[in-house]
Amino acid sequence: MRQASTFNLKQYLQDRAQEVDQALEVYLAPDVNSLGPIVEAMRYSVFPGGKRFRPVLALAACEALGCERSRAMAVACAFELIHCFSLVHDDLPCMDNDDERRGRPTNHKVYGEDVALLAGDGLSLWAFEVAMLSPDDLSASTLRALVRELVAASGHPGMVGGQVIDLAAQKTGQIDGPQLKKIHAAKTGALIRGAVRCGAIVAGASPEQLRQLTIYGEKIGLVFQITDDILDHLEDPEAVSYPALYGLDESRKMATEAVQEALTNLESFGPGAEPLRALATYLLTRTT
Amino acid sequence: MRQASTFNLKQYLQDRAQEVDQALEVYLAPDVNSLGPIVEAMRYSVFPGGKRFRPVLALAACEALGCERSRAMAVACAFELIHCFSLVHDDLPCMDNDDERRGRPTNHKVYGEDVALLAGDGLSLWAFEVAMLSPDDLSASTLRALVRELVAASGHPGMVGGQVIDLAAQKTGQIDGPQLKKIHAAKTGALIRGAVRCGAIVAGASPEQLRQLTIYGEKIGLVFQITDDILDHLEDPEAVSYPALYGLDESRKMATEAVQEALTNLESFGPGAEPLRALATYLLTRTT
Numbered sequence: 001m002r003q004a005s006t007f008n009l010k011q012y013l014q015d016r017a018q019e020v021d022q023a024l025e026v027y028l029a030p031d032v033n034s035l036g037p038i039v040e041a042m043r044y045s046v047f048p049g050g051k052r053f054r055p056v057l058a059l060a061a062c063e064a065l066g067c068e069r070s071r072a073m074a075v076a077c078a079f080e081l082i083h084c085f086s087l088v089h090d091d092l093p094c095m096d097n098d099d100e101r102r103g104r105p106t107n108h109k110v111y112g113e114d115v116a117l118l119a120g121d122g123l124s125l126w127a128f129e130v131a132m133l134s135p136d137d138l139s140a141s142t143l144r145a146l147v148r149e150l151v152a153a154s155g156h157p158g159m160v161g162g163q164v165i166d167l168a169a170q171k172t173g174q175i176d177g178p179q180l181k182k183i184h185a186a187k188t189g190a191l192i193r194g195a196v197r198c199g200a201i202v203a204g205a206s207p208e209q210l211r212q213l214t215i216y217g218e219k220i221g222l223v224f225q226i227t228d229d230i231l232d233h234l235e236d237p238e239a240v241s242y243p244a245l246y247g248l249d250e251s252r253k254m255a256t257e258a259v260q261e262a263l264t265n266l267e268s269f270g271p272g273a274e275p276l277r278a279l280a281t282y283l284l285t286r287t288t
Numbered sequence: 289m290r291q292a293s294t295f296n297l298k299q300y301l302q303d304r305a306q307e308v309d310q311a312l313e314v315y316l317a318p319d320v321n322s323l324g325p326i327v328e329a330m331r332y333s334v335f336p337g338g339k340r341f342r343p344v345l346a347l348a349a350c351e352a353l354g355c356e357r358s359r360a361m362a363v364a365c366a367f368e369l370i371h372c373f374s375l376v377h378d379d380l381p382c383m384d385n386d387d388e389r390r391g392r393p394t395n396h397k398v399y400g401e402d403v404a405l406l407a408g409d410g411l412s413l414w415a416f417e418v419a420m421l422s423p424d425d426l427s428a429s430t431l432r433a434l435v436r437e438l439v440a441a442s443g444h445p446g447m448v449g450g451q452v453i454d455l456a457a458q459k460t461g462q463i464d465g466p467q468l469k470k471i472h473a474a475k476t477g478a479l480i481r482g483a484v485r486c487g488a489i490v491a492g493a494s495p496e497q498l499r500q501l502t503i504y505g506e507k508i509g510l511v512f513q514i515t516d517d518i519l520d521h522l523e524d525p526e527a528v529s530y531p532a533l534y535g536l537d538e539s540r541k542m543a544t545e546a547v548q549e550a551l552t553n554l555e556s557f558g559p560g561a562e563p564l565r566a567l568a569t570y571l572l573t574r575t576t
Contacts, residue, residue: 035444035445035449035452035453037452037453037456038444038448038449038452038453039444041452042444085409089405089406089409092382092405093382094380094381094382094400094401094402094405095402095405112382113382114382114383114455115452115455117377117380117382117383117405118377118448118451118452118455119452120409121373121377121408121409121412121443121448122443122444122448122449124409124412124413125412125438125439125442125443125444125448126439126443126444128416128435128438128439129435129436129439129440129443131435132432132435132436132439138428139428140426140427140428140430140431142428143428143431143432144420144431147416147417147419147420147435148417148420150413150416151413151414151416151417152417154413155409155410155413155414155417156323156326156327156330156410156413156414157323160326160406160409160410160413161323161326161410163406164323164325164326164329164403164406164407165323165325165326167402167403167406168325
């Protein structure tokens, strides 16, 4: 195992999240004119933000390749908008029917189900406009790649498809380990993987670099989910989860191994990859 | 007024709709593997199709500039997927709560509200993947333009935003003529306008050609809405509509004038614009 880094991850995460917040304020500014109502409902579920985990990953992947992270800001924010859209739709009565999120009433509790549905739609569509604010010097094939990554991560091949498989699995009530892994890889993993990949793509990653960062993204997506499950398991031991299926010890071991694989795939990267390394290790020990 | 054309519009519309259907069959093929359930739900609301009005407009706009219409097929189908997504979400219980569409149970009646919501999301996102199947020789700036047109037409600056304004207006119950026009311009007009523009953009329209085709698109969008309202008015005279606000005669006059303006803006175009011309005239007299 590599030695503990002196890198200050906490400060890095705070600073990057703040940069993302500032960019989102520009990309999704309040509209005081005709479109006021829907923009207000869209902004309600974007601000104030959480950890901005997905966009920060995109910025860190860009930096890992020795590139100015600002180049990845637009596509990073596109991933955050997709994430926010998914939360709005997830909370709707026909889905998880949640009344609260991050200590506030959910979007539909404030604006009504109809407006919340449309605000979610608006956020998902606006993500593509924001992605198009990526640097002017990107080639046509890079732009195509960014759009495709966004769709693959968020659409039916990724997040949205994973949710449908999850719904089907919950109805049958029978989920085994491989199936749980598959559901999570699509439902939450695809956005994390896609954010890392897009950060790398705008930085001009070589195919080999992209391959390694993709594995990194997949592995930390898995760690993210396992540690999430471990945290939730203490509250709800009955829920289908890694600890429920594999036990707490084995789940922790799986997470540790995944972090190791993530780090192995960063070995050829220089000091610019320190944030990505620190992030992977941090995910193992996070408590919130 | 120009002389009646001998152009066979009915045949043209049939042939183009068939081409669109064939392309959509490829762009959204059945997935018999892991993503089966959501793809089935997505396809349910795409096939069998209706008139494929928006994609046919994109193809016709491309042809009006003397360009092979196949160049516009991908972006044309992207607009159809956006249209289908909007129908799925519109039919949901929290919106119009419709049980039937085109003589069949609506998506959520067949697959449940949760899957229908996600299938709609999947269709809207997949539209961007399909748009990226546009010809390889498009420049980066043209690709950016296509994505932005799609977002502007479908997102909060267009369709989705128009729906929220409509909901708000319906709640107050007070809608005047200018407001009705504004709602429709966003809610239904933006997609029609956007489809025409994208067909023109892939054909390499000059700024002046794009300007004229944009007016054409706006005008036929208006005609489409007025004639829709006239058809509905006979069944529901109480609903807020052009005939309810302006009377039947004045509404018909407004539609006729809009068609005239649409045709005026096609005067500098050659015989390739015959389908667009015939379409504008046809909209005035349609009965379904």
